[in-house]
Structure formats: structure tokens, C-alpha cells
Amino acid sequence: MDKNEFRCIECNEKAAELHRDYRNGILKITICDSCQKPVDKYIEYDPVIILIDAILCKTQAIRHILFNTSLNIHWKLCVFCLLCEAYLRWSLLHGSEPSSDPADFIRYTREWDFYGKFGLAALELCAFFCGVLLFLWAVVGCLQGGTLQLSLLLRALLLSCYGKVLLIPAVIWEHDFSPLCLGLIKLFVLVSNSQAIRVILNSSRRLSLMAVCLGLLSETCVAQACKKLPWSIQDMITFE
Template identity: 85%
Template sequence: MEEDDFRCVECNEKASELHRDYSNGILKITICESCQKPVDKYIEYDPVIILIDAILCKTQAFRHILFNTRLNIHWKLCVFCLLCEAYLRWSLLHVSEPSSDPADIIRYTKEWEFYGMFGLAALAACCSFLWVVCQLQGGTLELSLLLRALLLSCYGKVLLIPAVIWEHDYSPLCLGLIKLFVLTSNSQAIRVILNSSRRLSLMAVCLGLLSETCVAQAYKKLPWSFRDIVDV
């Protein structure tokens, strides 16, 4: 890693190293010159503790993950989250069409509408990201870093799968809470990347959500569907 690649998890100041390796396996955590605290206390923590702090949306945990680690699973996580959201959207299309015919399971596996929902989820995510970029273009913005942060902060969407599998009367409430958690994580990621105020990050996320909702509503008003294309 290059110099000044790291950040202090407490004050966000740049640092050249997280720890210094002395002889005989002795490691000493680097102290931040600005706040006089360890640059990254999480390098000694168990991954489970880091995950819990990230779920609690702690700023220090987000800085550790986004700046001081090289976690390169964001594209895989993005595809998985899009599949989860596409499955949720697709399943909601048939929630009003109950059937006791076992053959329906086979018919559903061939539904082209699932691919349409996947494309819609991807398009909505792109529109949301572009809207966030447009709102924040006035500051110093690294698009690749912001994109990575937003993708990693969408990890809460994996909860959509158990929410759909264990369907019950409170599913709308569960889905709403999952959406709120994802938006909170997105807001915290933007705040950490840009070192901005909470108000700015919340505004960017809300406007991104608005653009995503507009895309979804526009898709519903289209006079055709994927099923019509396949039948033709």
C-alpha cells in the first residue's frame, strides 16, 4: 500500500501506517498525530466485533472497513443484493395469484419477469447512485471509492431472502425496516467517504431513494411486460 492510504478511525486524518513491525514479532499500533489516539483500534479486534459495530453504523467501523482494509467483494455483494431485490419484486407480482397446482412451481422458474425485475433493480440502483453523485459533485469526490462504499453498505439487503422465505403477516413491516437499515448504512457510508455532515448525507440518500422510486413507478406504467414479449 502507498503512503497516506490509511485514515485514523477517530478523526479521519491520513496516516502512513497502521502499525509498526519490530523484531521478534513485536507490533506497535501507530498513534495518530492529530488526536493522539490509535490510528485504527480495529486491527486488534475480532471480525465479529467489527461486524457488530458496522451493523450499529459506528463511524469508526465504517472508516476501518472503507479506508484501512482492501475488501474486494463489493461487486459480488452488489450482484447478490440485486438478485435478492429482484426476487422480492418478482415474488410480489404473484402474491395475489395463489395456486395449489404443483406445476406452478415449474412455471414460475421459467418466468421471464424475474429477469425484468433484475434489470429494474439494477437500473434503479444506477439512477440512485448517479443522483447522489450529482448532488455531491461540488466537493472532492472519488467516484470509485464512493461506489465501493455504497455497494458495501447495501449488505443489509441480504435480509430480504429470509424475509420472503419466512413470510408472515408482518412481512411489510420487516421489509420496511430492512429498507430503513440499508438507507441508514448508505447515509453513514457517504458521510464517512466525504467527511460531511449527517444532514448532507441524509439528503443525498433521500434524493437517491426518490429517483429509485420514480424509476420503479415509471416501469409499472409501461404498456408492455416481459411476458408479452415472450408470448409474441
């Protein structure tokens, strides 16, 4: 990564380097000039510890991942999360149709319903991102006169959707409280999105929550429109 991309995980100030190499295997973590704390303590941590702190939505861990690493899997993670969500919707679609014929399962796998659910999930995710980015562009870019790094913000939002991977265990371990589990997973993803926005913009919690709520409203409107339009987008996509 370029030197000007490093950030202190404590105060969010820019840093020229994360550590200094004195040769012979001697490394010393750089101290931030602003807060007098280590710029990034996580460079010495095990990846498992970093992942746990990121799941706990710790600001320092998220700053480490977004600013001080070259992690570039956000698009792959996005596609995988969409596949998880599409599989959940597809399983709920055919889960209420029990059959003892093994050929039925093969027939279902060849149907276009799964791809239709994937398209709907992608459309709703795009609506969510558009609502968040437009709100932040209007508030930060226009009203506050600041600069908004859309590419970095989009990368943060994509990475913060990792909680959707939990949809697969929710389908595998079916039980009577699955709606509650799905609701908790959705809440966890929204909290992660909000924390990612706070880290990128170094903003207040109120601004990030407002952005996430507007994105959720946009996503909900698109989902309802797909169901209620006269020509039924959902029926055309899923061939039901």
C-alpha cells in the same frame, strides 16, 4: 494497500502506517499525530466484532473497512443484493397464485419474470446512485470547490447496501407484518448509505441525508415511470 490510503478511524486524518513491526512477533499500533489515539484499533479485533459495529453504523468501523482494508467484494455484494430484491419481487408476484401441481413451480422457474424483476431492481439502483452522485458532485465538486472521489464513494455506497440481504429472511419467515419489515429494511439501508457518505466525505449529517433523499426521489421517479409509461417498460421486461 498503499500507505497514503490509511486513515485514522477517529479523526479521519491520513496515516503512514497502521502498526509497526518490531520483529519476534511484537506489533505496536501506530498512534495518530493529530488526535493522539490509535490509528486503527480494529486491526486487533475479531471480524465478528467489526461486522457488528458496522451493522450498528459506527463511524470508526466503517472507516476501518473502507480505508484500512483491501475488501473488494462490492460488485459481488451488489449483484447478490439485487438477486435478493428480485427474488422478493418475483415471490410476491407468484405468491398469490396457489397451486397444487408441482409442475407449476418448474414452469415459474423457467419464466423470464425473475430476470425482469432483476432488471427493474438494477435500473432503480442505478437511478438511486446517479441521484446521489450528481447531487454530491454538484455540491462538493462545484459549489464547495472540493474534489469528489467517485470510485471510492461508489464503492462505499455499494458496500453499504448489505442490508438488502435481510430481504431473504423476510421472505422465508412470512408473517402479517411483512410490509413493516420491508420498510424497516429499506430504512436501514438508507441509514447505512448516509453513514457511508459521511465517512467518505467527512461531511455533516445534513448533507448525507439530503443526498440520500435525492437519490431515493430519483429511484422512486424511475420506478413510477416504468409502471406508467404508455409503452410499459415493466410489461416488456417481465412479459406479463
